[in-house]
Each structure stands twice: as C-alpha cells, then as structure tokens.
Amino acid sequence: MSALTDLLAEWMPHQRWFPGKGREWSGITEDGFFLDEGTPAVSVHRVRVTYTDGGAETYLVPLSWRGAPDDELAHAYVGAVGDNHAYDGLRDREATVPWLTHLVAASTVGPLHFHPAGVAYIPEGVPGDVISGEQSNTSLIYGETAIMKVFRRLEPGLNPDVEVHDALRATENPHIAPLLGHVEVDEDGGESATVAFLQSFVPNASDGWRLATSSVRDLYAEADLHADEVGGDFAGEAERLGEATASVHRDLARVLPTAEAGAEWYAQLAAQLIARLDAATAIVPELAEHADGLRVLYGAVGDIAEPTTAQRVHGDLHLGQVLRTTTGWIVLDFEGEPARSLAARRELDSPLRDVAGMLRSFDYAARHMLVEQPGDPQLAYRAQEWAERNRTAFCAGYAAASGTDPATSPLLRALEADKAVYECVYEARNRPNWLMIPLTSLARLASS
Template structure:
C-alpha cells in the first residue's frame, strides 16, 4: 500500500459519506490523476475498498496538496506524504479547500477531458467560472459546493458504472421547462475502462437562493400547533395545509412531465407479484431486527398479499425514488423538487428502473407523519400532543393527496391498497433504521403501522 492509499484508508471511515462503517476491510487500493496543477495542486483518487464478505465499493476522493500546512484548513487536513527531495506535501480534503474548488467549473466551461474524466456543460445557462465553492454542512452520501448564488455542484462519492439518475432525470426534464426543478448546468463522468459504462462523478445545477426546506417549514408549523393548546390545526397561524396541497400539485407536475420525456410501460401481473414478494421479504428480515413489529406482522402480510391480487392499473415510469420533505424547497414562486438519484444505498441499476409514482406519494405521506410526531419523542406520554400530532398529520396528508390527485393524470383512489402497501413498506424500513440508529424514535413508524394495517 503506497503512502496516499494508506492516508485515505485511515481517513475515509470517519467521513459521513462513507457507507462501509463497521464493515471489516480485506483490501484497499487507490488510483489517482492530477486534475489541476496550479496552487494548490488538485488530484482525484478512486479508492476501491474490498470487504471481508467479498463485496466491493469504489469512492471518489479529490485531494488538494500544499507545500506547507495551512492553519485555516486544519479541519480538512488528511495527512502528510514525503516528497522525493526530503520535504513533505500536505494533503487536504479538496472539497473543503476553497482554492481547490475553482477548477471544477473551469473544466466544465471548457468541456475538458482530463485523464479519464470528461466534463459536459449543458450549454443552456451561465456557469460562474472563476468562483470558489463553499461546502454545504448538510452533506450525507454526497458532497455539495455552492458557487455564489448561481450554481451548486454535487459530487457523487460512491461510484457505480452508468449515468446517475439525478443527471438523467434533470437532463430529460430540461426540455419540458418544468418550473418545479432546478435546471441542469452540466455533469462530469469518469471512464471505467473498455467494455464498462462510465460513472457519473458530479453534476452542476442552478442554485436556488432564498429558499426554505420543506422539513423545516413543516416542523415549524407543528411547533406552532403545539404552542396553541386550545386551537385545531386549521386555526393556527402556521397552518401548513395550503403548502401541502401545492406540494402535491408540484409533485404531480413533475411525474406528468417525466412520462413525456422518459419511457413508460403498463405493469404486468408479474410486477405486482414480485412487488408483494419483495415487501414480504423485507418484513421477514425486519422482524429479526425489530421484535415490536410482530404485533403488526399478520396485518402487513395481508396487506402485501392484497398487492399481488390487486386490479389497480399501474403505468410504470421514472420516479423520484426517495421523496420526502427534506428533498423539496419552497421559493417565492413555488416548490422545487431536488435529488432524483433515488435511495443511494440501492444499486444504481435498480434506481433507474421504471416504477409507480405511488412510491413517491407514499414517501411524502410518511414524511408528514414524521414531521408531526418527531416532537412526541420528547413527551411520549402526552395524550393531547399525540392527538394534535395525529390531527396535523392527517390534515396535511389529505391536503397533499388532494393537490396531487387534482393535478395528476393517474386514476387515484384514496383507499388504494397499493398506496397503503408502499406506505407500510416504507414504515417497516424506518423501523429497522430507527432500531439501529435512534431507538427512541421507533415509536413514530410503529404508530403509523397501527393505522395502515387496521384497514386490512
């Protein structure tokens, strides 16, 4: 293992975007090239981690190199590597080194090819060449840089062969001029060698300034309701139902335009059966992790069995795949839907498959439940708060559904067994997540399962 690979192997497990935490490594290799040779030097590395169970993952890590330590970059410092002349070169996380963020846009404007990396400007809007980027503190599986108030670059940390759905969907929607997305300005890909598709490295979008994220707006409304002990959800100044209805309309608009520019096909009987089997399989696996699920298991099995036999018509299409209140922004003119890459933990090929828009609708309905109930975690035994949380959630779920139904081309039924099954499947996933990460939050998805299975 060379010195750079050793540095990266020690640093990566502590990064939020690294998905292999807690897994035992068998091997790690890294290959890199210079993306920019000015000051600081910018290198890009593909780090391939092989785990003891035989699985592999490849991550993208840009590094900036300095000849001496930089005090203001101490939080981004990775380590020092000896140079051939007896000195040392100091490696930093290049996404946190503002001087090292400029070349990304320079190469996009020039449509450069640098080593195995190719830059593709969309050619439709101004790219702020020469500006440094500021990292967003909310990074999760990816890392994002904001360039002034003009553009935002998302770096996809985990690489897989194929076009990332976030780029694919935004590129397709560009021709529809849908007002509920942030336009694509360009993207970057890296070759994987003969016979294999290139991987998407990054995408550049128009930045949406002065916007509020849906989760913060919704939870502020919930706090306003809790503060008014004698008022109903529709009587509080911070009532969110109007926004929920408009969000439903915006979601339907995006789904409708996706059918115009990307493939669709009617679902066949095998799809329903396969869907029911997948949901049942996830339930059985979850029962081993969350024993509290047992009281809902029979109802969930009946609900999933109904999916296999349903006669609800479904036209499969491209969807968001991971829609919730944290994936939408409210601007002065309306709602913007973000991040069409789907669940990052799922294989890229699975995220590009055709699906039903009901998966996205169910994800947003679950998000309203979370927004309403997250403060109950602090006071789980308060019956008044519990009642008010239920009232807020139901009011906003119905408003979103009304907005979506009015603007959608789908024939929707409020009692859809298929929609309830998608909600339940999402809640089962949430139970596993909370049991492993936030056990005190487990009450949120469990309480929703009582509602979803009571109608079966």
C-alpha cells in the same frame, strides 16, 4: 497499504456520506490522479472498500494538498503523507474552483470527462461552499447561480439525476431547476460512472423540511389550538406541493419510457416487498412484532388486478428534496434511494412510490421532536393531528392536478410501509433513538 490508504481507512467511516458504518472491512485500495496541480493541488481518488460479507463499493474522494497545516481547514483535515497535508477537497473552498473551470472548457482530465449542457451560464473562477446536512452525497453552492452535487458512491452508468433532468429540459416544467452539466469518470469495463451534476441554484428558497418543522413547532407551542387554527399552518403548502408532484409525474411520463403494469407486475412487487421486509427484520429485530400484519398488507398487493402505468419516478421524495420559492415548489434530487443499485433506481415504478415517500416525510416532520419527549401523550396526539392534516392536503393537491386520488389506491399503504421498513434499517444503523418514528407508523400500517 500505502500511507494514503491508511489515512482514508481511518477517515472515511466518520464521514456522513459513507454508508458502510457497522460493516467489517476486508480491504481498501485507491487510485488517484491530479485534477489541478496549482496551490493547493487537487487530486481525485477512487477508493474501493471490500467487506467481509463479500460486498464491495467504490467511493469518490477529492483531496486538496498543502505543504503546511492550515488552521482554518482543521474541520476538513484528513491527515499527513510525508510533508504534505491532505484535506477534504470539497470542504477546501480554493480546491473547488477547478471543477467548474474544467466544465466550462468541456475538459478531459485523466479518466474524468466534463460535459456542459450548453444552455446557461456556468460561473467560472468562483469557489463552492458545502451545504451542510446532506447524507449520501456532497453538494456545493457556487455564488448564487449554480449548485454541484458530487456523488460519493460510484456505480457504472448515467445517474438518474442527470438522465431525468436532461429529459425534462424539453418540458420546461416550472418545478425543476435546469441542468447545467455533468461529470463522468471512466470505470473498468469501459462504462462511465457519474461523478458530479451541476444545475441552476435557486436563491432565496426555503427548504421544505424547515418550513414543515417550523409549522410543527408553532403547533406544539399552542396548547389549546388545533393544526388548522395555528398561524403557521402548513396544509396550503402541502396541497400545492401535491400539485407540483403530480405535474412532474405527468412530464416524466411524457419524456421517458412507460409500460402497462398488470397482475404479473403486482405479484413481483409483492414478492419484493416481502423480501425487503425479511432482510430488514434480520437487521432490526423490533420489526418482527409487525411482520405478520405487513405480510398480509404486502400479500394484498399481489391480488390487485386493475392495470396501471409504470413510469420513471423520483424514487426518494421527501420534504428535504423540495424547495419553496416565491413562485412555487421546486423538486430536487432525482437520483433515487442511494442504498439501491443504479439499475434498480432506473426501473419503471408506480408514481405512488413518491406519494408514499412524501407521506412518510410528513410523519417524520410531525414526530421528530417527540424523540426527546417520547412519553408526552398530548404532544403525540398533536403530532398525529398535524401529520394527518398535511398528508390529506398533499393527496388532495395531487388528485386535483392528476385527476386520480392516490389515497384511494390499495397500493399506497403498502408502499408507505415499505418506505418505513427502509427507514427502520437506516435509523437502527445511524440514529437508534429515532427508530421509534418508523416503528410507530408501522404499528398503524400493519394493523390497518
């Protein structure tokens, strides 16, 4: 390996966006090119990691290069190659400027192709600031007008985030932030992979997760009040969020393909749910306790006879994917579950997949503080009360806007359980002390 691949092999496993933690590597290769040769120089690298289990993944790693160490960038330091010092190119503010410069110019730089949407102003010459807390990607805010998401794991094909936002432009849906452009990179075999996605930034907006968890803290602080009596009650916002979700689903069905789903589709879905449960149980042994009940729940999906419409959906909807503005809710990040393949994320699905994801998020918001106080029955009761109140409100809002009550569907509970199984794998690998949250929910879902 070269000196740079040695550095990357040591640095990447410690990055939050890298999902291969705990898997044994069999090799690493990289190829790179310069995006900008100024000061600092900016290079873009495609890093291919192979695993001993036979898997392989390609990651995008932008780097900035300086001739001397910079103490102000110590948090972004990757390492030295000879006399040159490499930094995370998305955490070095000066190194983020060329991305939008090339997008405005619709440039081609090596294998990178920049595609402006041509519908709104793109801020040029402005540095980007990294948003903290993201997991699988890295996003930069440019001033108060644009936000760029950089997709760390590369897969051939157009990312659903770009595809969906581009399609929704024609609907002028008020719950979507407009697309400004995207960047692609040529991959082996002739197909491009989406590298980055730029959309309008929504200033003065509040993150859904922060609003919800603030409401939970208010409830925990009031020992004698119920969830509907606390000043920070979130149920009204949950209902409006349900309405916004239904609005987005309606427009997705208008501008992207749909298909009638019948008995065969339900049977295939049931088989997929059971297969994912079996795979997850091999990773998280604690799931075995609930496996029999979940198989009964999933098996019932295969018996559903009533036809439905499958369509494009968000695929990974939760409170961290929505913003509350002065005029309403904005839905973000239509790329789907990052752990699934790009082809799987673009498949037609039931809109209830998104409803289930949001219901799971309400459970997380209610219970995340219990991780530090797992033995307090009073807090556990209040968490359940808050979660149920807001889950009910969200479904009511969705029903009012769509004309269909999701809570009455036999499919919803199975999809919610499927999401919780996915969460178990994630928590076991990344936050073992949070594993109690999805396991507690699965105990309820499996016994229903």
